Amino acid sequence: MADDKEDGEAPNEQPAQQGMTPEQVAELQEKIKNMSPEELREFQKKQCIFCHIVSGKVQSKKIFEDDSTLAILDINPANPGHVLVLPKEHYSIMPQLSEEEIAHLFMVVKTISNGALRALAAGGVNVVVQNGIAAGQKAQHFMVHIIPRKDNDGLNFELPQKEISDEALEALRVKLAEKLGSGVKQIPLAPQRPKMKEFLQKKAELAQKGQVDVKGVSPQPDETIVEVNDDDSDMKMEKWKKPKGAPKKRSSKEDKDEISLDDIAKVLGG
CATH class of the missing domain: 1.10.287 (Helix Hairpins)
Structure with a gap:
């Protein structure tokens, strides 16, 4: 997969440290260590290539922009149409975003994913988050990758299936639940008719x-x-007759934007 970078910059090289002597690097590191959170944020912005893209100092191939979010084409794509969706504010990792910001960001991701399926006749998309160095993150600006997929495109995101004992699973469950608060909380479902x-x-x-x-x-x-027939796995569907009366009119925009059953079947290989 393409690295989190733009305009050919090495993703793990800090611009402020390029061409500096070891003494200057050590001095800079000490200065950074003593910065307040606000000073550190501003310093990171000045060094971040994606913040320069947001401000317009560095050119990019924008496909979407609003007050808080920017979406650009990756110039070293894993596949044609590989999009990077990022917050305009500088955040290094996902937990730094507020709930409102992350909700809006992923609504944009959803919209662009839908657009990629239609515009590029993709068979599916991978939505990828590299959150932290151990997860493969190389850019210092949090982002979400949207990678359109087609059959036999040469990409492999298959995850290994490792064996784990019930005891180890239970220990992990307890540890995570305790860290999240008072155990597992059930999210109430919407009432069903x-x-x-x-x-x-x-x-x-x-x-x-x-x-x-x-x-x-x-x-x-x-x-x-x-109804599912277990013998031949054929699926039989029967719809109840709709009540009399004029159906609710749908706007042309709704018809255009909504994923159809054919789209879903295509993505799922049906």
Whole structure:
């Protein structure tokens, strides 16, 4: 995969240290060590090639930009259309971003991933985060890689499957859960509408009581039941008839931006 770099700069070489004597490097390192967090942030900005791209001092191939986020083409792509999505503010690693910033950044990632599937007729995309040196991060500016994929493109992101004992897994679970706070917290799911069978039963019960109002128990209009035949793995799908009435009009923008079932089938190899 391409390194986190732009315009040919060596990713692990600090501009401020180029052409410096060992004594000057040691002096600079001592100065950095004594900097406040604010001073260190400003110093990093001055040395960061991606901050220069954000400010316009260094040219790039921009494909998206808003108040907080920039997306550019990687000039040494792993595949054609390899995009780097980065916050305009200088952050070295992902945990430094606020929840709002990371949420917005990944909404941009989602939009660009969708665009890559359509514009480049890609069979899929890899969304890659190299968070920390041990994870392969070389740039000092946090970013997300979006890499369009096609069959037999020569890239291999297959992860090894290592064996691990139940005891080791449990020890890891406990350690991570304790670090995150008070154990594992369940995220509440959005309430689901009852299925058609439950709806009809409830409607019959209310009819027996002389009640006709069944608000709050109406089924999903286009609910789908999927039956899987274990013998031949054929999937049979049956849709309930939609209720009468004019369907809600969709805007042309919604039709254009939404991933269709054909798109999903293509990505999943269906």
